Structures are given as structure tokens and as C-alpha cells.
Amino acid sequence: MVWAAYKEVRSTKVSTGIDGMTWQWLSKHSKAELYKLWNRLTSGSYFPQTVKEVSIPKKDGGTRKLGIPTVLDRIAQQVVRAHLEKIVEPHFHDSSFGYRPKRICHDAVKQSCSNCFNHDFVIDLDIKSFFDTINHDMLIRAVSHFCKDRWVLLYIRRWLKAGKAQEDGERIDSVTGTPQGGVISPLLANIFMHICFDKWMDKHHPEKPFERYADDVVVHCKTEKQAKFVLRQISDRLSHCKLTLHPVKTKIVNLRGTAEKKYPKSYDFLGFTIRPQWCKVCNQLTKRLIKWVQWEKGLYVNASVRWLKKKYRSNPNLFPHWQLVHP
Numbered sequence: 138m139v140w141a142a143y144k145e146v147r148s149t150k151v152s153t154g155i156d157g158m159t160w161q162w163l164s165k166h167s168k169a170e171l172y173k174l175w176n177r178l179t180s181g182s183y184f185p186q187t188v189k190e191v192s193i194p195k196k197d198g199g200t201r202k203l204g205i206p207t208v209l210d211r212i213a214q215q216v217v218r219a220h221l222e223k224i225v226e227p228h229f230h231d232s233s234f235g236y237r238p239k240r241i242c243h244d245a246v247k248q249s250c251s252n253c254f255n256h257d258f259v260i261d262l263d264i265k266s267f268f269d270t271i272n273h274d275m276l277i278r279a280v281s282h283f284c285k286d287r288w289v290l291l292y293i294r295r296w297l298k299a300g301k302a303q304e305d306g307e308r309i310d311s312v313t314g315t316p317q318g319g320v321i322s323p324l325l326a327n328i329f330m331h332i333c334f335d336k337w338m339d340k341h342h343p344e345k346p347f348e349r350y351a352d353d354v355v356v357h358c359k360t361e362k363q364a365k366f367v368l369r370q371i372s373d374r375l376s377h378c379k380l381t382l383h384p385v386k387t388k389i390v391n392l393r394g395t396a397e398k399k400y401p402k403s404y405d406f407l408g409f410t411i412r413p414q415w416c417k418v419c420n421q422l423t424k425r426l427i428k429w430v431q432w433e434k435g436l437y438v439n440a441s442v443r444w445l446k447k448k449y450r451s452n453p454n455l456f457p458h459w460q461l462v463h464p
Contacts, residue, residue, distance in 0.1 A: 139175040142215035143167065146208075146320060154207030155189045155302050163208055174209050178216065183292065185210045185299045187308055188316045202269070204301055204316025214296065214320035217289055221321075225283045225328055230335035235351035236323035242407040245348045249355055249406055252346045253413070256357035257394030258364040261404040262371065263386035267352035268322065269314040271329055272379040273297050276315070279332045280325070296321065313379075326351055333378040334371075342367060348406070355406055361396040364389045419458045426456070 153159050163170055177183035188204035195201050206214065222238075229237065234245035253259070276297070281290055296319065300310050315322045330349065338347060338356075345367060347356040356371070358364040368389065372382050391400035392413045403412035423445075430441035453459055 138216050139171055142212045143171055146211045146215045152205050154205050155187055156207045158208045174213060178213060185296050187300045187302045190301045190303050203318035205318050211320050217292055218321045218324050221284055221289055222324055229331055232347050233335055233349050242350055245350050246407055246409050249348045250411060252357040253392055256359055257392055258358040258361060259390040259404055260356040260364055260368050261388050261390055262354040263383040264352045265381045265383040268317040270380060271314050276325060276329050279328050337374055350407055422458050
């Protein structure tokens with residue numbers, strides 16, 4: 138398991154941790170170092186080092202804090218991740234796409250676009266500082282619900298409590314959260330959200346489709362009233378799980394429905410902007426008109442199209458959608 142984890146993590150070639158050990162150095166001393174790591178993991182004497190905190194710029198102008206484990210700690214995390222993933226993966230929700238085998242963000246975007254066809258409203262959820270605010274006790278309970286292996290729970294607790302070394306050299310203890318940048322963090326986040334959100338939605342709002350990519354979530358609703366109600370319910374549920382929705386970034390989007398208030402007409406999801414496109418609608422209306430002309434005039438398809446084009450030239454305002462898309 139340690140050797141397989143070493144080969145898996147080595148392919149990513151990420152930054153070094155607080156001890157300065159590089160992949161080049163480890164490749165030359167892999168036999169001795171991996172043996173020591175295996176020995177400590179099997180005996181229970183393995184303790185992770187403090188993660189190195191690194192700031193990276195965000196698109197909105199802020200910074201994101203990453204916690205970079207040491208090279209050997211990354212390998213140890215991959216050992217637990219590979220073991221735990223086999224257990225929990227079959228239980229995950231079909232609408233969960235982030236950091237899962239054989240699933241990519243394009244799958245989530247495709248499903249989100251598909252659900253927009255018959256749902257006029259979208260709830261665009263943004264969880265404030267998600268990876269930094271996950272409650273440790275609740276996370277351990279969530280993991281233990283699926284996996285009873287004591288060595289897995291032991292090492293996850295130690296990783297959660299390993300602390301961070303800030304860029305100025307000061308060390309801080311980890312009270313909440315799992316470092317964004319660790320090998321096992323995405324899996325732990327999926328387990329936590331599976332219980333806090335995915336299964337809760339299945340139980341209380343099974344008719345509301347959603348897509349989740351880690352902490353990026355969109356929920357589809359039919360009406361404005363429904364969207365407001367579900368958003369309140371989700372906010373209460375996440376608050377119960379000690380998570381908070383961002384008051385500004387979380388919003389209701391009205392794609393094409395009737396509403397009392399004015400809402401945004403599009404939403405961003407995984408780097409894509411999703412908005413209603415009238416030409417989908419217009420193509421469907423044109424097909425219906427062609428069928429009507431065939432039935433009313435007794436014409437074939439091509440003749441019906443020519444008849445409609447002739448009508449457009451003589452009276453371009455005959456149908457409202459002709460003002461948007463010209464036949």
C-alpha cells in the first residue's frame with residue numbers, strides 16, 4: 138500500500154513541505170524512507186508534521202490558503218485515501234462530481250444545463266471558508282459511519298490536529314477544517330458533505346435536482362417561492378452542521394420564471410456561465426410552426442419552410458419570437 142501510494146503521489150510532483158524534502162531526494166533514498174514510513178504506519182507510531190501554509194491568488198482578487206504536507210505525509214495520506222475511497226465511493230450520490238474517479242467537472246456542468254430546461258430557478262450556494270470551517274468531531278463521526286478501521290480514524294485525527302506553519306514562521310493549532318492542499322482533504326470533504334447535504338436533500342427534497350462539486354453547489358427549483366423556501370431550509374441545515382452560507386455570493390437565479398423580485402439571469406459554475414438561450418426555445422417553436430403549416434396547408438417540409446419565410450418577409454412581426462431569431 139505504501140509503495141502504491143508513493144507511485145501515485147509521485148506523479149503529481151507538488152511542492153515540498155515544511156521539512157524541505159524533495160521528490161528528487163526521496164527517489165534516491167526511497168527504499169529506506171518508505172520502509173520507515175511503513176514501519177511507523179503499521180505500528181501506530183506515525184505522527185504527521187505541521188503543514189506549510191501557502192497563499193495563492195483568487196480570481197476575485199483575494200487569496201486562498203493552502204496547507205502543503207511534507208512528501209512523506211502526502212504518501213501516508215494516499216495510503217489512507219486509497220483504502221477509505223474503496224469503502225465510501227459506492228455510497229456517494231450520483232449528483233456529487235468533485236474529486237471522484239471517472240468524474241470530471243464537465244459532467245457536472247452538463248447535468249446542470251440539462252436540469253435548467255425544466256426548472257426556472259437556481260439556488261447558487263457558496264459555503265463560506267468551507268475547508269477551513271469543517272468541524273473535526275462531526276467529520277470523524279461521518280467517517281466512522283462508513284469505516285470502522287481504528288487505524289484510519291487514528292491517522293485522520295492526527296492530520297486534522299497537525300497544525301499549520303504560517304508564511305511568517307508562526308505555528309498555529311488546527312481547531313477546525315482540513316487543509317486545502319492535502320491528499321486526503323477532498324475525500325474527507327466529500328464524506329462530510331455527503332451526510333450534511335447530499336443525503337439530507339434526498340430525504341427532505343428528493344424532487345429538487347442538484348449538482349455538487351466539492352463545496353460548489355447548485356440546486357434547481359420550479360418557482361420563486363420554492364427557491365426561497367429551499368434556501369432557508371438549506372441554510373438551517375448547514376448551520377446545524379456548523380457551516381455558513383456566504384451572504385453575498387449565495388443567490389437565487391431566475392432563468393426565465395415569473396418572480397416578484399428581480400434576480401440575476403445567469404450563474405457561474407465550475408468556470409462556466411450558464412444562462413438561458415432564446416435560440417433553443419426559438420428552434421422548438423419553429424419546428425412546431427412547420428408541423429402546423431404541413432397540416433394546415435397540406436405541404437411537405439421544404440415547402441412549409443418556404444411558406445414561413447415568405448410570411449416573415451411580408452409580416453416580420455407576425456410571431457413574437459421572429460423578432461429575436463430570424464427564420
